[in-house]
Amino acid sequence: MRLAVVGAGINGVMSAWALLDEGHQVDLYEQGEPVNATSRASTKLLHGGLRYLEHGDFGLVREGLRARSWWLKRAPDHAHSIEIAIPVYRGGxxxxxxxxxxxxxxxxxxGRSRLCRHRWLDPEKLSRRVRGLKPGHLRGAYVFCDGQMDDHALGMWALNQVQAKGxxxxxxxxxxxxAFNGTLVTDKRSxxxxxxxNAAGPWSVALLERSHIPSPHQLDLVRGSHLLVPRRHDIGLLLESPDDGRVCFVLPYGxxxxIGTTEVRQSLAEPIICAASERAYLIRLYNWYFQTALVDDASIQTFAGVRPLIASEESDASAVTRECAIEVQGKVATIFGGxxxxxxxxxxxxxxxxxxxxK
Ligand SMILES: Cc1cc2nc3c(=O)[nH]c(=O)nc-3n(C[C@H](O)[C@H](O)[C@H](O)COP(=O)(O)OP(=O)(O)OC[C@H]3O[C@@H](n4cnc5c(N)ncnc54)[C@H](O)[C@@H]3O)c2cc1C
Structure with missing residues (x-):
């Protein structure tokens, strides 16, 4: 069959990959540059998502853990295992x-795709692994392993694979x-x-609405911002924000x-950039835990992306499911979330x- 995929983020690219494997001919449409929107603004983790266990999303976590090992094996130049410490405090x-x-x-x-068995570090061992943690009421830390990627490079690697396949x-x-019947219209042609x-990520519902196709789901658009600072630590850390108890990562990245991420609801009309309040939130989080404070100056770079989450009654953005839904309407299949x-x-x-x- 002759099929079109709208959106060259990672969901569009991997849909094209699977369709090519079944012998279809695939055209991939991207309004900007490929792998340049949400898919290059992630926390760069290939993971099951330890924190999703708190919400009982066991299936999602298992799927992520299995998927993680596929990427690590297939693209070792752009993905590797990383150790992440979770400090534990008395009364924390x-x-x-x-x-x-x-x-x-x-x-x-x-299961068999485990990267390492988690372990406990006492404060002395921890101080050797993580320099500059404020001692406070520190009892030690758990260390576990997850996957880390260069999301842009890995996405472009996958795109190169599908381009090589045609x-x-x-x-x-x-x-x-x-349209339901398979008609696709661009500025220049039909x-x-x-x-x-429809793999347009945060823009998928807007595309359906423009096309007068009723959307089976609405999206909850939740911005996540990150800071990039000159390298400070050789091990990742998972830390609870002193402001609201949300978990954030501090990860070595090249x-x-x-440092990230935040969760702020926004609309598509607003620019997708790190707000001053998010920058301050992340700096405050870092400085809460470390002796050598981060100073808010020009050495701090930022980036932001919008999670296209499936809308629910949930008011807490971190509790909204990261599950993916695929809805089929005639000859149109739309990916929501994921x-x-x-x-x-x-x-x-x-x-x-x-x-x-x-047919
Ligand atoms: C802050 C943040 C941190 C995250 N961290 C992680 C993480 O660590 N690990 C993890 O597994 N997941 C993470 N995620 C989730 C993950 O990044 C997203 O689920 C994934 O990137 C979504 O990919 P996508 O292809 O659906 O969307 P996108 O990457 O946004 O791709 C959609 C593409 O469609 C294009 N498009 C839109 N409309 C049109 C149109 N009309 N015509 C042509 N093209 C169009 C856009 O330009 C865009 O390139 C994170 C997300 C965010 C926001």
């Missing part, structure tokens, strides 16, 4: 035993409308396809340290939808 937020239970479950769900990429071509995949790590599974689900389009 999550107790040592809550964390222990979560890490045991995380290791179990990983996908045609149309960059800087915005799709104006799509094309007829046997099926269309010769930089990445995670970078599990984009290959999303692509496979799209390929099975396409089987239903074969």
């Amino acid at each position: 937020g999550r107790s040592r035993w809550t964390l222990k239970a979560g890490l045991v479950l995380y290791d179990l769900l990983a 996908v045609r990429l149309y960059s800087n071509v915005a799709v104006q409308t799509i 094309e007829q396809y046997d099926g269309i995949v 010769d930089l340290t990445l 995670k970078w790590t599990t984009s290959r599974d999303t692509g496979k689900r799209i390929a099975s939808v396409a089987r239903g389009w074969i």
Whole structure:
């Protein structure tokens, strides 16, 4: 079949990959540059998401842990294992035993794809691994392993694979409308396809609305901002914000340290940039834990992206599910939500939808 994919973020690229594997011809449309929106503004983790265990998302965590090892094996130049420490404080937020239970479950769900067994570091060992943590009421830390990627480089690696398999990429071509019968309209032309995949990420509902296709889900657009500062630590850290108890990461990233992320609801009309309040929130978080304070100066770079989460009644953005839904309306399949790590599974689900389009 002749199929179109709208959006060359990681979900569009991995959908194209799975469709090509089933022998289809695929055109990939991108309104800007490929892998340049949400998919290059992530926390750069290939993970199951330890914190999603708190919300009972066991299936999502297991899927992420399995997917993580596929990326690590297939693209070792752009993805690797990373150690992450979770400091535990006397009288602190999550107790040592809550964390222990979560890490045991995380290791179990990983099964054979586990990267290392979690372990406990006493304060002395911890001070050798993490320099400059304020001692306070520190009891020690758990250390576990997850995957880390260069999201842009890894996404471009996947795009190169699909281009080598024959996908045609149309960059800087915005799709104006799509239709139930497979008609796709851009500024310049109208094309007829046997099926269309709407992988426009945060813009997917806007595309449906413009096309007068009722959207089965609304999106909860939640901005996440990060700071990049000259490298400070050789191990990752998962820390609770002193402001609201949310968890944030401090991760080594090349010769930089990445600090993030925030969760701020926004609309598509607003610019996707780190606000001054988010910058201050992340600096405050870092300085709460470390002796050598971060000074808010020009050495701090920032980047931001918008999570296209499936809207729910949930008022707390961190509790909104990271599950992915695929809705099929005639010859149009739309991807809602999801995670970078599990984009290959999303692509496979799209390929099975396409089987239903074969006449
Ligand atoms: C702050 C933050 C941190 C995150 N951290 C992680 C993490 O550590 N690990 C993880 O697994 N996941 C993480 N995620 C989630 C992950 O980044 C996203 O789920 C994933 O990148 C979404 O990919 P996508 O392809 O759906 O969207 P996008 O990457 O946004 O791609 C959609 C593409 O569609 C294009 N497009 C839109 N409309 C049109 C149109 N009309 N015509 C043509 N093209 C169009 C856009 O230009 C864009 O390139 C994070 C997300 C955020 C925001």
